[in-house]
Amino acid sequence: MKYVTKADGSLQPFDRGKVRRTLGNLGLGAGDADRIAAEIEESAPDGVKTAAVLRMIRTRARAVRPAVAHRTNLRRALALLRPKPDFEEFVRVLLREHGYQVETGCVLAGRCGEHEVDAIAQKDGTTIFVEVKHHVDHHRMTGLDEGRIARAIVEDLQEGFRSGRCTVSIDGALIVCNTKLSEHAKRYATCRGIGHIGWDYPKVQNLRTMIEETQSYPVTIVAGVSPSIAARLAAAGTLTAKQIAYGDAGTISRNAGVPLREVLLIAGRARAILEP
Numbered sequence: 001m002k003y004v005t006k007a008d009g010s011l012q013p014f015d016r017g018k019v020r021r022t023l024g025n026l027g028l029g030a031g032d033a034d035r036i037a038a039e040i041e042e043s044a045p046d047g048v049k050t051a052a053v054l055r056m057i058r059t060r061a062r063a064v065r066p067a068v069a070h071r072t073n074l075r076r077a078l079a080l081l082r083p084k085p086d087f088e089e090f091v092r093v094l095l096r097e098h099g100y101q102v103e104t105g106c107v108l109a110g111r112c113g114e115h116e117v118d119a120i121a122q123k124d125g126t127t128i129f130v131e132v133k134h135h136v137d138h139h140r141m142t143g144l145d146e147g148r149i150a151r152a153i154v155e156d157l158q159e160g161f162r163s164g165r166c167t168v169s170i171d172g173a174l175i176v177c178n179t180k181l182s183e184h185a186k187r188y189a190t191c192r193g194i195g196h197i198g199w200d201y202p203k204v205q206n207l208r209t210m211i212e213e214t215q216s217y218p219v220t221i222v223a224g225v226s227p228s229i230a231a232r233l234a235a236a237g238t239l240t241a242k243q244i245a246y247g248d249a250g251t252i253s254r255n256a257g258v259p260l261r262e263v264l265l266i267a268g269r270a271r272a273i274l275e276p
Helices: 016-025 030-043 050-064 066-070 074-080 083-097 145-162 183-192 207-214 227-235 241-246 249-256 260-274
Strands: 003-005 011-013 101-109 114-123 126-133 172-177 195-197
Touching (some): 003 050, 074 207, 083 101, 083 114, 083 207, 083 227, 101 145, 126 145, 145 172, 183 195
Parallel strands (some): 126 172, 172 195
Antiparallel strands (some): 003 011, 101 114, 114 126
């Protein structure tokens, strides 16, 4: 068995599946990801550092898809967004891309109290409120508390609607987060009927697949976009790579206060990422 050396000096078995997933996050198809992961496992020396493996991944991925040079890892790109308001608005944009009618956050009156929610979304005759959870450390797990709180809010809002205090009939809740979910959180959400969209959960229509299906990548997917530039673009309503790739560069530059040459550079890289 071959091992890799982590940043803290500890050893762990070489995980070909993790290499495949990283290649997938860089935009490679399953066939290329499988082949390159096998090649890296074969050629990497035993005890290789994880940083060296990442360099090998990017080098080989660029040979297959040159646009890889212009993009960062999708999980990292999501973590680079400011939690409020940028990631919240990004989630609203993503839900609209998937057919939801979405209103921005508001305060809803329950029977026992008021509740500020991040969005109200409607689809297929069902109305839900959306709670958005963002972690800067994308390796951190989202746990049980969010689901328990959402369950309590659903009950209070439904009682509030029956008593006439709440003007919106809420059928359920949806929690959207940029990280993986703990097993406890998954079990509770399933048992209590709380919707969850995490990085890789559920297996179908998770955050990663929802983004990739519609190419709704955050603008931070573009390599070289600093947090300050991303914040300016987001404040001006440019949250996704599609918006900057195909929007009017002059208008974006003026609205965001970002030099035109920088907007054009980001837009060119974004088009390279989006187009096959």
